[in-house]
Amino acid sequence: MTAIDDDILQAYVDGALDAVDAARVDAALAQDEALARRVRQLRALDARLRAAFDPVLDEPVPERLSALLQPATAPVVPFTVLEGGRGAGAVRRRAPRRWLLPGAALAASVTLLAAGLWWWQSGGGWVRTQGGRQFAAGALTHALDNELASEPDAHAAVAIGLSFRGKDGQVCRSFTVRTPPARAGLACHTPAGWELPVLGPAVPSEGGELRQAASDLPPAVQAAIDARLGGEVFDAQQERAARAAGWR
Template sequence: MNAIDEDTLQAYVDGELDAAAAARIDAALAHDDLLARRVRQARALRARMQATFDPVLDEPVPERLSALLRPRSPQAAATPSAAAGRRGFGAGRRRAARRWLLPTAAAAASIAVLAVALWWRPGSGPVRVHDGRQFAAGALSVALDRALASEPDPRAPIRIGLTFRGADGRICRTFTDRARPPLAGLACRDGAGGWSLPVLGAAERPAGGELRQAASDLPPAVQAAVDARIRGDAFDAQQERAARDAGWR
């Protein structure tokens, strides 16, 4: 019995044959070494696929995914899919980029600060400088105080990204400002009730596919600064609101 085609053989391996057809293959296997080898290979591939992907079942589900299913943030969970695609793929890429950028955090951050120092005029716009440190001012300060990432205002020039508590216990928020040139940065709650800006830089928009554009929401220096500070996960919608209600303490 040598006329067993690939489709039949794979159906056998995948448990798709009825009992009679499977019994015919069983019988042929006993005296057909080549057939037996093909069956072994097909089974080995299937086993290898399972060995590779089944461990995903036991991984903890990331907070950003399970948070979507909590009933209390329906408007965050049920956004239209076109926007979701863009935002969704960007969100994960930011996480991935953070992993890779850790070692360069300090270097990238200092470059960003330097870049800002070169073209920033103190006293103007959304930033004030005090004792050599940058603080949010004007509209940026207001947005950091009030805006919620879970309830974005499409008309607002300043958009809040991640909110999280840093290892030093202070709440930090990433933001982008569609100013000219566009800015992005990290703001951390200051002891005096303001927002210090440890990282502020130009928000570049490199060319590329959708995924890369979404990933460019935050420049690497900001991502790296988030990595260097974050403790635990970024806030979900409810935690963000609670933090605002508590005055970002």
């Protein structure tokens, strides 16, 4: 290679040069600011593309797509809509146990691995405070924004319980954080984010099955729900529609 032209710089940025040529470019970059600037531009474009599309990896997969890949033998149990303002624990106990079937469990663990890894990596900052009020942050915001109780995910770090429109018109959702320390709470959608009027330690259900069966709601959360519940709890269709509307 003689002159370092744009094709060579592109191959350098894309990691397609052999070690000798890459070392030559390295040496040239140290001396030639114009070349170095060009490499920075190429890298900035690549970074922008990745920043735009990599988050797709963390998005929940629509059910219509994952359903295509269900083994033919896996029974699909319809979600039962809860009547009245009961706790999320009641929903969880009735939730289908299809994940425990051997074939389905394997498939599910594979499909959820990517999402699970992301949860663990981004764990930590679940909550932020602003003006003395408590808001969801990070992975909790993501779960409240995206997860549907009608499409329960036994491996997700956050389990969504009930969703409903409160007396003041806000959409509220109860949730349980399964990763230790397990927490349960209520989140209500405001222009500033998901406000958390109540958040407390989760109570493990019988047998301590936090991971699989989620937990019962602490009395404080149950009371907060009862205080706000104006009408019906959302069914699967209403929950989906509310998500499409941005929980407004």
